[in-house]
Amino acid sequence: MKVYELKHNDSSMELNTLDRDHELASDFNGESKRKTWTPTKVKTLYKKKYSDFPNLRIGKPIIKGNVKEVFQSYISKEAELLPLIHDELELYVVNVTNVLDCVDWNRSDVRRYSDGDFAGFNKLVFDFSKIPDDTYMFKIKETATVEVFVTDLFKTVVEQHKFKGLNFSVIYDSEFTQKKEVEEQLLYAEALEVIERNKEEEHSYEDARELVDQGEAMASGPWKMQLDQQGQFWLGELLKDLSYQWIMPAYIPPVLLLKSWHKVARSEI
Incomplete structure (x- = not known):
């Protein structure tokens, strides 16, 4: 299994919210928002090249209506697709509610504040035995408000339908061994040296x-x-x-x- 951080392509359309007090600007921590959600308007800042997965400046995943039609059957148990208002496009914000406890703490490099509290990951490694094989999208409880992860199942659907706008370069691989970690570090050091x-x-x-x-x-x-x-x-x-x-x-x-x-x-x- 491969897992990817949900990232946008640099050429993705950029959007922004018009109402900073709306729930769209609140923390999306994995809890359901369906019962309290009301559509809010977003505007285009830069059209750029790709619009299937627009990049919302405040960091929430956004999809077009054609993407929703394809993905809603796959991710209905993992995410809510909440409608937005736009002058030209049918758009939805993706509220991922599938929060997994799947961090491999023995291999991950944890960053902490001076008082010892968790501050983030310098290196994140997953325990893939805790990620169900049929998973498409998920969050981890430690970074639920700021990160969304998708699997190779999600990536395959994107590629089959030729959707554009995502960058699948950040990869977490279940076959990524400690030996490969060392090799990656060496290649990174060589790149900096060049x-x-x-x-x-x-x-x-x-x-x-x-x-x-x-x-x-x-x-x-x-x-x-x-x-x-x-x-x-x-x-x-x-x-x-x-x-x-x-x-x-x-x-x-x-x-x-x-x-x-x-x-x-x-x-x-």
Whole structure:
């Protein structure tokens, strides 16, 4: 079995909610919302290329009506499809209610606050014996408000119907052994070494940011920053699978302001 973090393609349509006080902006922690739900309006920020799985800025999974027609029979016991209002599209927010206790705590790398409380995972490993074979979508109780996971069954349906807008690059594999973990770490270290080895002139963050505004892509270790085709600023972090995880940051972490940056090839965003 393979499990994927539900992530959007960089070319997915971007949406935002118009009512920040609506339930859509509340925590989706795995509990049912069907009885209290009332449709709320969302607007398109950027149309981009793909609209089957639009990217809602506040982080909830959204699907178009044609995707709902296909998936509702598969995920009816795992998620609620709650209607939204849009000027042009039939849209639904996916409230995943299937919350599993399936973390392999012995192999996962846990991040904790100074008082010892759970703060997140540096590395998440699943106990696949606790994920039923017929699962399509689920959450884990530790990160239920911020993450949704899907299985290879879900991915197969997406590919069969040629739905666009998701990025299946973050993979958790039941056959991913400790030996493969070591190999992945080595490949990641080699990729960082290549980035550093090929650098030319180095720049302060302030100078690098100016170069980004001029169309350059700048990197510092696993970090990369550039503009997309609409001129929006993105910050990316190199993941273990050697893809970049991109965010549109509200602020720049102070540690990045102290780093030296150099020019690299642009990524497609």
